[in-house]
Amino acid sequence: MQLQLEHVSKQYRGGVWALRDFSLHLGPGIVGLLGPNGAGKSTVMRMIATITQPTSGAIAWNGADIARQPDALRRVLGYLPQDFGVYPNLNAVEFLSYLAAVKGLERKQARRRIDELLQLLNLSEVAYRPIGGFSGGMRQRVGIAQALLNDPHLLIVDEPTVGLDPEERARFRNLIADLAGERIVMLSTHIVSDVEATATSIALIAGGRLLRHALPEELLQAVAGKVWGWLLPSDALTAVRQTHRVVNIVRRPDGALARIVSDSPPHPDAAALPPSLEDAYLYCVAQRPETTV
Ligand SMILES: Nc1ncnc2c1ncn2[C@@H]1O[C@H](COP(=O)(O)OP(=O)(O)OP(=O)(O)O)[C@@H](O)[C@H]1O
Structure with missing residues (x-):
């Protein structure tokens, strides 16, 4: 399981370079993509999620270029975007069933998986309540549930703790730790404590550039x-x-x-x-x- 970004740059219409010569090699584990607002975190994630393409450079999933073969990655991708929207009138089961259908999951298998995820994310008790009445933390858990529907090998979560209160934030950190295992989890944030305890490695990004990709202890040594x-x-x-x-x-x-x-x-x-x-x-x-x- 390998994700490789090689010299990736991205220029948006209007001329803004959101990313410049960004290279990153990832294997199983949790990587924290840490950087200030506007650093380019969402741009990196949207490109990995095959929503937008690099202006130059390449991204490879297990050696295959995702621009040429997006489906190999999409099948095993879970993505929670920063601006994750819900249908407020649907309950959690309806919403997840809808997204499971969009992702092409077979009906019975989807139902089983949704039950598992509602339990894992501590949402079973509110499974039949409209999502519109959920707290920020509950909505984020629904967001994670939809990202996990296909048991992804690559899970990308973009600034998942924005708008959460301290207790929800702590719960979310524990949840991410539980999701580690034989997959790559990439989590972006501008808050160090979001990734401090859980990240296997930390990629520091600012001004569209990768500053460092290192183990937490290596970063600590750099400032000792x-x-x-x-x-x-x-x-x-x-x-x-x-x-x-x-x-x-x-x-x-x-x-x-x-x-x-x-x-x-x-x-x-x-x-x-x-x-x-x-x-x-x-x-x-x-x-x-x-x-x-
Ligand atoms: N669609 C777009 N068109 C033009 N410029 C964009 C677009 N999306 C992002 N940018 C610009 O690219 C740069 C990087 O943005 P990006 O959203 O990737 O950063 P970020 O680290 O995710 O920040 P934030 O946490 O504030 O979302 C910023 O200067 C931003 O204004």
Whole structure:
């Protein structure tokens, strides 16, 4: 099971280059596609899902070019787009049955699979209620259910945690972890904690370029010795934010503890801290060459 993007670039009508020379090789596991808004994440996913084609470069599924042979991939693809729409008047069973028919699943087999998925996604109790009344998290679970109807070898989920509350977000992370196995799961997000615990590897993307594709521990090594805690009076924070890359601030009775990513100590009083993936993400995104797309 192999997905390979080779030197993929994408220019939209109007001239915007959404992606430039993007190469990525993936095998089974969960890959987190992590990058700020507008980085090109949805463009990558739409191209893999064969909805749009690269302007140049190629994408291969198990060695076969998906532009020439899209069906081989489409049969084993599950895709949850960012703007996943539902028919609000249909209940979950009706909606999933409809999509199963569109995907060409045989009726009896589809019914069995829908029951399994409703259980897996904890939707059995609301199976016959109109989807229009579902919370954001419940709708996302219906979205994942439709993406899993064909038991996909390649599952792509685009910013699945947008609009979810913290509890739904946590539940979603656990769900993704459960879906790992003999498949490639690709999840895009701009929130590090969405992929921190579950991703086998992380692909950092910004300005249409792949910055790094690495194991989480490799990203942590890249920023080791570059993370600092600096205790400041609160009224110094604004100035420090302008001159340093501040990851976060923790308020304390004796001031504000700023977490700063920097090659050298921001101040003689600053103390080295163990790095986190959030630090690594900010460091790599800040390091990217300015001349991107
Ligand atoms: N259909 C389109 N036509 C023109 N430009 C587009 C189109 N879709 C995306 N873009 C532009 O391409 C760039 C990458 O967009 P993309 O949606 O892939 O990024 P993203 O990382 O998914 O961001 P977001 O999380 O905000 O959706 C952006 O500059 C965006 O404005």
